[in-house]
């Protein structure tokens with residue numbers, strides 16, 4: 001009789017608890033990798049392909065694999081082609097800027113290559129770099145706001161690039177990006193996600209011969225510069241387009257609003 005009562009109790013309460021736990025798990029999975037979220041991410045990539053911003057299959061594949069919603073606070077407005085605030089007077093760049101920089105750097109983001117992402121913010125582009133250069137490549141993010149470094153690591157852990165963090169081929173560091181990250185230099189690709197008054201010498205020094213850097217340069221008016229280092233170590237610079245980024249500056253200046 002006692003056993004029968006326990007069975008009834010389980011059927012009445014335990015089963016409901018089990019169903020509730022399953023439901024919570026489903027909601028949790030939906031937040032991080034729901035089919036609809038991934039399909040909206042895919043639609044965003046397809047739109048960038050239609051407009052000719054993405055021209056390579058590899059860049060499209062990588063941007064499809066990294067769901068942008070995981071890198072945007074609360075996932076809100078993740079697929080809108082616009083920069084968005086991420087706190088600390090910083091922004092996540094617009095999808096077309098991410099796509100343009102991946103396109104410009106594509107030849108220098110081949111499997112096995114080293115990529116440096118200065119001002120890595122949410123970690124979105126560092127994750128894309130990791131996916132481009134895997135296996136055996138290395139992607140390094142440098143961001144000077146420690147809170148953004150922590151949240152970017154959490155973002156990447158939820159994304160398709162999580163394994164790269166685990167195996168150590170992708171890392172994000174809290175430091176002044178104007179000094180680069182000498183530990184894994186020289187780099188085949190360097191991306192700078194904030195506008196520098198001039199191109200920092202340390203970044204030129206850490207670029208590999210044959211390497212390419214994409215960096216916004218200027219104050220009020222900025223140009224996206226493409227810096228190519230030739231095999232003899234000399235550099236050529238050309239302007240790709242006009243842009244508007246937050247400044248590459250000191251942490252103090254950024255936190256007080258520049």
Ligand SMILES: C[S@@+](CC[C@H](N)C(=O)[O-])C[C@H]1O[C@@H](n2cnc3c(N)ncnc32)[C@H](O)[C@@H]1O
Nearest residue numbers: 090092093119121122144176177193194248249
């Ligand atoms: C426009 S946001 C781009 C972020 C990133 N590319 C993304 O889309 O998530 C520029 C980032 O550069 C960072 N930053 C500015 N100056 C820096 C410096 N000296 N060293 C490292 N990071 C810096 C800012 O904190 C900000 O996160």
